[in-house]
Structures are given as structure tokens and as C-alpha cells.
Amino acid sequence: MAAFLARFLRNRSAALGLVLLAGVLLLALFAPVLFPADPFSLAGKPMSPPSPDFLFGTDTLGRDVAAAIAHGAVTSLMIGFVASLAAVLFGTVLGALAGYFGGKVDDLLMRITEIFQTIPSFVFAILLVAILSPSIQSVVIAIAVVSWPPVARLVRGEFLSMKSREFVQAARTLGMSDGRIIFQQILPNCLSPIIVAGSLMVATAILIESGLAFLGLGDPNVMSWGFMIGAGRSVLRSAWWVCTFPGIAILLTVLAINLVGEGLNDALNPRLRERAA
Amino acid sequence: MNATSKSRSPVLEIRDLQVSLPTGGDRLFAIDGVSLDLHEDEILCIVGESGSGKSMMARAIMGLLPGPMVFASNGEVRFEGNNLLAASPAHMRDIRGSRIAMIFQEPMTALNPLMTIGQQIDEVLRIHTKLDRAARRQRVLAILADVHLPDPETILSAFPHQLSGGQRQRAMIAMALILEPRVIIADEPTTALDVTTQAQILQLIKEIQRKHKTGVIFITHDFSVVAEIADRVAVMQGGGLVELGKAADILNRPQQPYTKALIAAVPSLRPRAPSVSGRREEVLQAVGLSKTFSSGGGLFGGRKREVKAVQDVNLTLRRGETIGIVGESGSGKSTLARLIIRLIQADKGEVLLHGTDFLKLNSRQVRSERKRIQMVFQDPFASLNPRYKVGHIIAEGMLLRGTPKIEACRRVNELLDLVGLDRKSADRFPHEFSGGQRQRIGVARALALDPEILIADEAVSALDVSVQAQVLRLLADIRDRLNLSMLFITHDLCVAAQVCDHIMVMRRGEVVESGATAEVFAAPKHDYTKALFKSIPGRSWIAAKDSVL
Numbered sequence: 009m010a011a012f013l014a015r016f017l018r019n020r021s022a023a024l025g026l027v028l029l030a031g032v033l034l035l036a037l038f039a040p041v042l043f044p045a046d047p048f049s050l051a052g053k054p055m056s057p058p059s060p061d062f063l064f065g066t067d068t069l070g071r072d073v074a075a076a077i078a079h080g081a082v083t084s085l086m087i088g089f090v091a092s093l094a095a096v097l098f099g100t101v102l103g104a105l106a107g108y109f110g111g112k113v114d115d116l117l118m119r120i121t122e123i124f125q126t127i128p129s130f131v132f133a134i135l136l137v138a139i140l141s142p143s144i145q146s147v148v149i150a151i152a153v154v155s156w157p158p159v160a161r162l163v164r165g166e167f168l169s170m171k172s173r174e175f176v177q178a179a180r181t182l183g184m185s186d187g188r189i190i191f192q193q194i195l196p197n198c199l200s201p202i203i204v205a206g207s208l209m210v211a212t213a214i215l216i217e218s219g220l221a222f223l224g225l226g227d228p229n230v231m232s233w234g235f236m237i238g239a240g241r242s243v244l245r246s247a248w249w250v251c252t253f254p255g256i257a258i259l260l261t262v263l264a265i266n267l268v269g270e271g272l273n274d275a276l277n278p279r280l281r282e283r284a285a
Numbered sequence: 286m287n288a289t290s291k292s293r294s295p296v297l298e299i300r301d302l303q304v305s306l307p308t309g310g311d312r313l314f315a316i317d318g319v320s321l322d323l324h325e326d327e328i329l330c331i332v333g334e335s336g337s338g339k340s341m342m343a344r345a346i347m348g349l350l351p352g353p354m355v356f357a358s359n360g361e362v363r364f365e366g367n368n369l370l371a372a373s374p375a376h377m378r379d380i381r382g383s384r385i386a387m388i389f390q391e392p393m394t395a396l397n398p399l400m401t402i403g404q405q406i407d408e409v410l411r412i413h414t415k416l417d418r419a420a421r422r423q424r425v426l427a428i429l430a431d432v433h434l435p436d437p438e439t440i441l442s443a444f445p446h447q448l449s450g451g452q453r454q455r456a457m458i459a460m461a462l463i464l465e466p467r468v469i470i471a472d473e474p475t476t477a478l479d480v481t482t483q484a485q486i487l488q489l490i491k492e493i494q495r496k497h498k499t500g501v502i503f504i505t506h507d508f509s510v511v512a513e514i515a516d517r518v519a520v521m522q523g524g525g526l527v528e529l530g531k532a533a534d535i536l537n538r539p540q541q542p543y544t545k546a547l548i549a550a551v552p553s554l555r556p557r558a559p560s561v562s563g564r565r566e567e568v569l570q571a572v573g574l575s576k577t578f579s580s581g582g583g584l585f586g587g588r589k590r591e592v593k594a595v596q597d598v599n600l601t602l603r604r605g606e607t608i609g610i611v612g613e614s615g616s617g618k619s620t621l622a623r624l625i626i627r628l629i630q631a632d633k634g635e636v637l638l639h640g641t642d643f644l645k646l647n648s649r650q651v652r653s654e655r656k657r658i659q660m661v662f663q664d665p666f667a668s669l670n671p672r673y674k675v676g677h678i679i680a681e682g683m684l685l686r687g688t689p690k691i692e693a694c695r696r697v698n699e700l701l702d703l704v705g706l707d708r709k710s711a712d713r714f715p716h717e718f719s720g721g722q723r724q725r726i727g728v729a730r731a732l733a734l735d736p737e738i739l740i741a742d743e744a745v746s747a748l749d750v751s752v753q754a755q756v757l758r759l760l761a762d763i764r765d766r767l768n769l770s771m772l773f774i775t776h777d778l779c780v781a782a783q784v785c786d787h788i789m790v791m792r793r794g795e796v797v798e799s800g801a802t803a804e805v806f807a808a809p810k811h812d813y814t815k816a817l818f819k820s821i822p823g824r825s826w827i828a829a830k831d832s833v834l
Contacts, residue, residue: 174668177628178730182682183655196672 015275022271028264032257036081043075047231051075055247065249067240073249077257079231084261087144088214091151095213096206098152099159104190106160107167118164121157129154133216137225144227147220151213162205166198200276207269211262218258233258295322296364296467296500297346297385303359304341304350304524315341315355317524323468326498328491330511330532332547333521334749339504342521343470345370346502347387348377364468383413386461388471392453396445402429402456403441409463428459431496432489451482455489462493469494470502475510479613480776484820487513506749508551509779512536512823520544536826550754552779553831554824556802557761557786568737568770569602569658574624574634576617594620596794598634602738607764607771609785609802611778611817617794618774622740625772626658627651656682659731661760663743665723669715675726676711682734700729704759721752728759732767739764740772745780757783778817779827782806790814 017023035042045051052062054070064073106117124132133150140146170176171194179193220226221234233254240250304316316338323329333339344350345357348369362369364385369377381387389395397405403425410421429437432455445453454474461469471490475483491514494501503514511518515532520543528541539545576595595617602608612618623629625636627644636643638657646654662668669678679700680693688696698708704725715723724744731739741760745753761784764771775781781788782802789799790813798811809815821827 174662174664175670177623178660178662178668178727179670179681180628181626181655181658181660182685182730182734183652184681184685185652188685193670197670 012275016271019271019274021267022274025264025267025271028260029268032081032085032261032264035078036085039075039078039082043072043078045072045075047071047076047079055243055250057247058249064253065247067236067250068243068247073236073253076231076236077233077253080233080236080254081257081261083144083227083230083232084214084217084258087148087151087217088210088265091148091155091213091217092206092209094148094152095155095209096159096202099156100163100195100202102156103160103163103165104167104195107164108171108186108190108194110168110171114164117160121160124154125157127154130216130219133220134223134225137220142220142225142227144230147217147226150220151216154216155209155213159202159205159209162201163198166201167194170194170197204269204273204276207272208266211265211269214258214262214265295324297323297502298363299323299342299346299360300363301360302342302345302357302362304338304345305354305356305358307354312524314358314524316345318360319521319524319526320360321519321526321529323500323502325467325500326495327516328494328501328503328514329517329519330503330505330515331519331521332505332508332511334506334547334751336523337521338524339506339521340472341524343387343472343502343504346470347381347385348372348374379413382409382466383464384466385468385470386464386466388454388457388461388469388474390473391477392450392457393445395457396453398445401442401444402448406456406460406463409460413464424463425459428463429456431462431493432456432459434459449482450478451485454478454482454486458486458489458493462497465497466499468500468502470504472504473506474503476505476507480778480822481613481816481820483510483822487822490514507822508536508548508750509821509823509827512826514822520547537829547751548830550751551827551830552754552757552777552783554779554782554806554821554827555831556782556806557784565603565605567601568604568639569600569625570635570637571598571600571625572635572637574598574621574636575632576620576624576629577632593794595624595631598791598796600789600799602770602772604737604770605764605768606787607773607785608787608789609773609775609781610789610791611775611781612791613776615793616791618776618791619742620794621791622660622742622772622774626655626660626740653686656686656734657736658738658740659734659736660740660742661724661727661731661744664747665720665727668727669723671715673714674711675713675715675718678715678726679711679729679733682730686734696733697729700732703732703763704729719752720748721756724748724752724756725759728756728763732763736769738770738772740774742774743776744773746776753780760784778821790817 048071050070051072052066052070054066054068056062056066058065062072062074064077067073102117102121106114133154136150136153137146140149176189176193179189184193217226217232218234218237221232222238224238226232226235236254237251240247244251299319299321302316302319303314306313306315319342321329331339331342341350346362346369350356357370360370364380369380372380406425406428407421410416410424416424425441426437429440434440434452434455440448440456448456474490475486478486487510490501493499505511511532517530518532518535519529520527520535520541522543528535528539528544535544536548539548574595575597577591577593579591598621600608610618610621620629624631631644638654643654676697679697683693683696684690697711701708701710706722706725706729715726718726744760745756748756757780760771763769773781773785785802787799788802788805789796790811791797792813798805798809798814805814809818
């Protein structure tokens with residue numbers, strides 16, 4: 009574990025990503041302390057520019073942009089992590105079953121996966137939220153539903169190559185059940201690519217969430233970066249700060265997660281490791 | 286043997302060659318201060334176990350060391366008046382292929398899959414000569430006939446995947462020979478081939494070498510191949526030269542203890558005395574086992590191809606007895622083992638374990654009955670889960686069956702003692718062990734459930750000869766001590782002779798001959814068995830060695 013951390017931190021951009029991500033996490037964690045008031049409450053004069061009172065200014069209704077960004081961080085990260093986790097878990101199980109059992113099971117599961125892959129993911133997410141009515145749960149579900157197919161394909165591929173290994177055959181000759189072979193023998197050997205894919209998926213999930221909120225399909229009771237940009241876009245020229253700061257927040261968060269994901273990939277991928285040695 | 290080779294000046298002189306390895310490895314030099322001469326018209330065998338630096342020799346001579354961390358740090362390789370180690374890359378390119386050629390171990394990866402054999406050989410001529418198209422074609426056809434490829438016209442336009450392994454190796458040799466190089470370096474050219482094909486290729490290399498008076502450096506790990514082909518022998522160990530001399534001297538009167546040990550490890554052709562006397566209880570019976578693999582077909586139809594992997598095989602295994610299943614690749618011997626242990630479902634037939642059909646049990650019953658038959662796998666690097674410690678790997682089967690942890694731990698220690706590993710091994714991961722040690726771990730895992738039957742699927746074929754001898758001794762010892770019955774699958778008749786009471790010879794899914802080892806060895810009946818015996822490399826030397834002992 010220590011060796012892994014050292015390898016990860018040797019990559020400078022990954023370390024930078026980790027620092028940025030930690031910053032966003034702290035902001036989300038301390039949002040209720042830093043800005044105890046409801047981010048939807050009217051704090052001052054509408055459209056006042058950044059000042060010592062309002063660090064990032066106020067929006068068209070006089071809400072504090074800084075407070076909204078801090079509370080929006082909670083929403084973005086929460087939705088990003090929960091949706092990715094759900095997608096990774098579902099995709100892993102489906103891919104593992106398809107890859108391990110092969111044959112008819114594989115055919116059936118992969119055709120289902122392909123059906124999901126043929127629908128453009130963002131349009132599909134909009135459709136799902138529209139049907140389920142906008143709320144945090146429905147946004148999480150929509151993002152998870154459009155995100156799992158690549159994971160399933162990845163895990164299936166890993167399982168296909170792993171299941172013919174002799175240690176898997178040895179486990180079968182010991183009388184091990186299929187479930188144990190899948191979860192105790194094969195899965196631990198495919199964790200690295202799954203972790204990398206999952207971490208990169210968090211970034212995509214945050215982007216989808218922002219997109220949905222921008223279109224007004226976010227939860228109306230929860231502050232979100234995408235919602236702020238959507239609300240401020242009509243005053244982009246007269247009050248630039250309303251859109252710019254949430255935009256920068258999205259940019260930095262997604263960048264940080266991508267850097268961390270790339271760093272994980274380098275640190276977990278043994279072939280790259282050998283090349284560096 | 287070439288008595289005149291001493292008097293001629295050498296074609297290739299290697300002086301104090303030293304090849305550095307990256308720091309932090311287990312040794313500083315891949316090759317350390319080796320001096321060798323290669324004369325015209327001779328075959329010099331470089332023999333050594335894995336890690337002896339023998340393949341690095343070939344790469345150093347060809348200027349193909351995987352720099353910049355691995356490089357020749359000292360010494361000279363003199364060829365036609367030049368020091369190759371100091372030659373410019375352009376000069377080396379000129380020499381490679383035209384003056385010094387190389388034959389690789391795996392012809393499938395050394396040949397370009399997207400070009401026909403004809404194009405690939407022609408390419409060598411196009412780069413190194415100024416011949417026109419028609420003349421080049423004539424040369425290519427002539428060389429293909431020279432290496433005894435049937436129907437050179439067809440081979441010319443064939444892609445590598447359309448040829449058999451032996452044909453591909455012949456094509457590689459043709460490519461190496463086309464410019465009549467003075468030196469050919471062959472790096473384990475027959476290791477990936479079947480025994481019968483190996484015999485043909487060895488014969489071919491010898492014939493070609495005599496005909497063209499080439500100097501050949503032949504790198505191998507196998508002393509019986511050396512006995513078949515070498516004029517002179519250099520034995521390497523850990524990057525250094527142990528012994529150098531004429532083949533007859535080294536093979537029959539080795540001076541160094543290391544050489545003696547390597548030669549002693551070559552399995553003898555003398556079958557072991559049958560251990561089982563009288564008729565014992567039958568533990569396993571296979572009746573009419575068959576399996577056909579089909580590929581293609583599927584959702585949108587298409588032509589189906591069928592391979593009859595195992596056809597109607599019967600065998601009876603008694604307690605304490607070992608049956609050897611011998612055959613070349615594709616003979617169905619590994620499929621047969623997997624049918625018996627139910628890793629692959631049989632199409633037809635029965636496997637009777639004490640009278641009950643193992644193949645008809647439901648999945649729960651199979652899981653509990655599996656403890657009676659256990660398997661040792663071929664590849665010591667793939668057969669252990671890299672994520673678990675050795676203790677866990679060995680104890681796994683017992684824990685599955687509800688053995689208490691303390692009890693399982695005690696048993697793991699016993700098993701480690703039994704297979705000759707340190708008890709501390711239990712707390713280490715598989716990658717910390719060598720191939721032979723891993724195979725011992727595999728044996729311990731198989732024994733953990735107290736099986737009655739042990740299936741060893743090419744269990745020693747991935748190991749060095751000296752390690753192979755140790756593991757064979759271990760298997761035989763354990764079998765006798767625990768009164769196990771064993772199915773021993775191998776491609777190597779000599780190995781089978783060491784451990785088997787009975788031998789079954791398989792070819793294309795069918796058993797062509799079966800009988801007591803001594804009888805089969807004394808008087809093989811089937812033509813294919815006879816061909817297998819004739820193909821054993823260095824068999825006259827092995828026989829002579831056996832009679833001395």
C-alpha cells in the first residue's frame with residue numbers, strides 16, 4: 009500500500025489532481041459551516057459584482073454565488089460518486105456473469121448491454137429524468153443507467169481472459185462454487201481496471217448532472233452548479249460572475265478527478281510500471 | 286566430429302564478453318567474461334538452464350541487446366576482422382541476415398503474419414542483393430526445396446498461419462540460409478516443436494550445415510538435443526562459462542560437477558520397475574469417453590468445423606498405479622484429463638469412481654466428490670492465484686469443506702514439509718518463488734484434500750531439466766508414500782519412463798497403443814509409437830549413459 013502511494017505520488021499531475029479534489033471535498037464538507045444560511049435565500053442586492061461581502065457576487069435574485077458554489081459542491085460530488093458506484097457495481101456483476109458463464113448467458117446479457125449502448129447517453133438521461141420527475145434520486149438513477157454498459161464490457165473482457173487461467177481451473181477442481189470463483193478468485197485480479205474506469209466515470213457523471221441541471225432537470229430543492237449556470241446565462245454579459253464561477257468549479261473538479269484517474273491507471277497498470285523502472 | 290576444426294582459423298571469436306544488467310537485479314552481469322571460438326563447418330552448442338545467459342550471447346553477437354540498460358560493457362566479438370560490438374548500426378544491419386543469420390524459437394511470432402512466405406524470403410534478397418525479380422524467385426524456390434518443404438510453389442504464396450509448426454520452422458531456416466551466411470545462430474529452434482518434428486528439424490539443420498559449411502551456434506537447454514547435433518559444447522551457468530570442449534568429451538567424460546549434474550538429470554530411457562504387484566482394487570475407470578469440439582456456426586449460421594478431440598477412450602486405473610498418457614500437441618491428452626476431472630463436459634462415456642459415474646452427478650455432488658481427484662497443472666506461473674498467499678492457496682480446499690482454521694494451518698505445515706518447502710513459505714506470495722518451487726506448491730494444494738487420484742498434466746514440461754528431475758522424484762515419492770493412483774500426462778517418453786507403470790500413446794484423439802511401460806519400451810507395436818521412439822533426441826547417447834549406470 010505504501011509502495012502504491014509512493015508510485016502514485018511520483019506522478020506530479022496525479023498529486024496535483026489529488027490536492028484539487030481534496031480542496032473540493034473540504035469545501036463540500038464545510039459548506040454548512042462556512043455558509044450556514046440556505047443558498048436559495050436572498051442575501052443582498054441582485055447582480056452585485058464580487059466584493060468583500062460577497063466574494064463571488066450575487067445572482068439575478070440576490071443569492072450569494074459563493075454560498076451556492078459551496079452547497080453545489082455537495083450535490084455534484086454526491087451525485088457523481090453515488091451514480092458511479094451504482095453503475096460500477098451493476099456493470100461489474102453483469103460483466104462478470106457474462107464473461108464467466110459465456111454461451112447463452114453471455115449472448116443475452118451482451119445484447120441487453122448493446123441495446124443500452126445504442127441510445128445516446130445524454131438524451132437517454134434526459135428522457136429518464138423527465139419520466140421519473142426531477143429529483144436527486146431520479147438524477148442518480150438516470151446517470152447510473154446510462155453509465156454501466158462500458159463497465160460491463162470491460163469486466164466481461166477481463167473475465168474472459170481470466171477464466172481460462174489454470175488457477176481458476178484449480179479452484180474448480182477443489183470443488184469451489186461458481187460464486188466463490190467469480191468473487192474470490194477472479195474479481196480481485198481484475199480490480200485495477202475497474203477502479204480506474206470507475207474513477208474516471210465520476211467525472212463524466214458530474215458533467216451529466218450539470219448538464220441536466222442546466223436544462224432545468226435537476227432537483228429544484230437542491231443547489232447545483234449546472235442550475236446556477238442555467239439561471240445566469242441570460243445575464244452573461246451584464247453579470248459575468250454568475251456563470252463564470254460555477255463553470256470554473258465544474259472545470260477544476262472534473263480536471264482533478266481525471267488527473268487522479270490517470271494517476272491510478274499508471275500506478276495500477278503493471279506494464280506501464282515496468283516501462284518506468 | 287571434425288578433427289580439422291582446430292587447425293582452421295575461427296569465423297567468430299568472442300573474447301572476454303561481458304554484458305551488464307540494470308542495477309538492482311539479482312546479478313550484475315548477464316554474461317561475465319566468456320571467451321569462445323566458432324569455426325567454419327561446425328555446430329557449437331551452448332547449453333544452460335534458464336537464466337544462464339545463453340540467449341543473451343546470441344543477442345550480443347547480433348547486436349540486438351535490449352539497451353540502454355543491458356549492454357556489452359567489455360570484450361570483443363570478432364567477425365571477418367571487425368569487432369561487432371564497436372560496429373556502426375548501418376554496418377550491423379548489413380551483416381545481420383547476410384553474413385550472420387538467426388533462427389528463433391517461435392517461428393509463428395518471428396514471421397510476419399501479413400506477408401506470404403515467398404514475400405518474406407524475397408525481402409531479404411531485395412535488401413541485400415541486386416538480383417532481378419525472376420532470379421530472386423529462382424533462388425527462393427531453390428532454397429525452399431533445400432529445406433525439404435513439399436511443393437515449393439504453393440509454400441511461396443502461403444501465409445505463416447497456413448503452415449504447420451515444423452513447416453514454419455523450415456521456412457525460417459530457408460530465410461536464414463538464403464544469403465549463404467557464414468554463421469547461423471539458432472536460439473532454441475526446436476523447443477516449441479513436437480518430438481517427431483524436432484527430430485526432422487535437427488536432421489535438417491545438420492544436413493544444411495554440412496552442405497554449406499556454415500558455422501552454427503545452437504542454443505539449447507536440453508542435453509539430449511546436444512547429443513544429437515553438437516560438434517562442440519559450451520556449458521554456461523549464471524553468465525559464466527563452466528566447461529568447453531568436444532561433444533564426445535563433455536557428454537561422456539564431463540569434468541565439472543555442474544555439467545555432471547545436468548547430464549545426470551537427463552531422464553533415462555530405462556523404464557522403472559513396476560511398483561504394483563498383483564491385481565489391486567480399481568479406483569477409476571473411464572469407458573468410451575468422447576469429446577468433439579465445434580467452432581463457427583452461431584446465430585447467423587456459417588460453416589461449422591468439428592475437431593474430434595477425444596474418441597472412445599477407455600482406461601482403468603488401479604490403486605497405487607501410474608498410467609502415462611503420451612502424445613504430441615493436439616493428440617487430445619490434456620482434453621482427456623479435463624474430461625475425467627469434469628473441467629470439460631464429455632459428449633459420451635462414463636467415468637466410474639468406485640462404481641459411481643462421476644459425470645452423472647449433480648453440481649452439488651460433484652463439488653463434494655471432487656476431493657477424490659486432484660490435478661497438478663502445467664504452467665507454474667498461471668496455476669496459482671497471484672493475489673493470495675501460499676498458505677491460503679493450499680488451505681483453500683480444506684476451508685471450503687469446513688475444516689477449522691487451526692487444523693488447516695497444521696495441515697498446511699505438514700504439506701509444506703512433504704513437498705520440501707520451508708514452512709515460512711505459507712506467508713509469502715506466489716511471485717516470490719521459482720518455477721520448481723511453485724510446482725511444489727501446486728502439488729501441496731492438490732494433496733491437501735487427501736485425494737485418491739492425482740492427475741499431472743504436463744506437470745514438469747515447463748521446468749528446467751534439473752528441476753524437472755527433482756519434481757519427478759517428489760511426485761513418485763509422494764505417490765508411493767500415500768499410495769496414490771496417478772494419471773501422468775506428458776509429451777516426453779523419457780519422462781513417462783521414469784514414473785509410469787502403464788503407458789497409453791494417443792494420436793488425434795485416439796489411443797493407438799497401450800501396455801505396461803517395460804513392454805512398450807522393449808517392443809513398440811504401433812508405427813506411431815515406433816516413430817516417437819525414433820524421434821527421441823540423442824537416444825543412442827542416453828542408452829549408452831543408461832548402461833554405464
